Amino acid sequence: MMKLNHSINLEEDYHSEFKEIKGANPINTIKNLVDEYAVAYLNSEGGSIFFGIQDSDQHVVGVRLDVPQRDKLRKEVSNKLANIQPKIDPTVYRLEFHAVYGSDEQPILNLYVVQVKVPPSNSIRLHFTESNEAFVKTNGVKQKLTGPQVQDWIMRRLESAREDLRSEVERAMGSELSRIQIDILDTIAASQLRSAGI
The missing domain is CATH 1.10.287 (Helix Hairpins)
Structure with missing residues (x-):
């Protein structure tokens, strides 16, 4: 259970990344980051990015998303991941909304931790974002690859x-x-x- 302002029992590493959403438009923030992390996980060992968790202390803060916003986010993430090259089967990605609970142990209305799960690619091919950038996931860091x-x-x-x-x-x-x-x-x-x- 994800409790507001409580830390989770997970650290950032090769397979996990946390991002707190601070801006007024969480859909754009997530959309603008998701392909870089998806590519990094495809080019590495797979993993998940969690939006709505502070990376400094693993405290759950959540992301406010009502039903129409969650639907829009699903479409935006799907469209963004469809532009990864080479193409990957869209059914291998998972977008999940984990309810955030208050101190009364009841879910807080429209407050979620958004998890994007990406499997490792079994291909020998390197994956790129739509802007032709390649990334890998190292221990707690997403790293852009240069030519060499x-x-x-x-x-x-x-x-x-x-x-x-x-x-x-x-x-x-x-x-x-x-x-x-x-x-x-x-x-x-x-x-x-x-x-x-x-």
């Missing part, structure tokens, strides 16, 4: 995919790989690097 960082991210993802493929082949064929099988894996990896422009 983008290249490093792609190389690490390709190497990881190659190792996964090697493990699958080893399991399927036993622990001994022939030189031909290793050559095939190396050819696949080289092809992936060429197609990524590296």
Whole structure:
């Protein structure tokens, strides 16, 4: 249960981010941030951003949203996430409204913590916002990737995919790989690097 002005038993880390909404237009604030965090989680290990929780002390403050505003927020978030490139199945994201409770343990009318859940992407492709920016989620921080960082991210993802493929082949064929099988894996990896422009 999320109680007003009480802290939650969760910290900002690789999988959780908190944002307090201070402006007069919470829908625009959330809409303007959601794709950056979604991209960061897609490019990392997945996670959730919670709007309506102070990041300084994890206190629940909530976001005031009536029924029409919640409907509008659902549409705005959905539209914003639909512009992420490469496209992701829109059913993998979750937008949830958690009621905020008062000291009397009753829900406060139209006060919510808004949670956007994003799974990790199993793709070796890097995801970008509609403004062609790439982000990753590190320990409690969303970080924008620069050119060399983008290249490093792609190389690490390709190497990881190659190792996964090697493990699958080893399991399927036993622990001994022939030189031909290793050559095939190396050819696949080289092809992936060429197609990524590296």
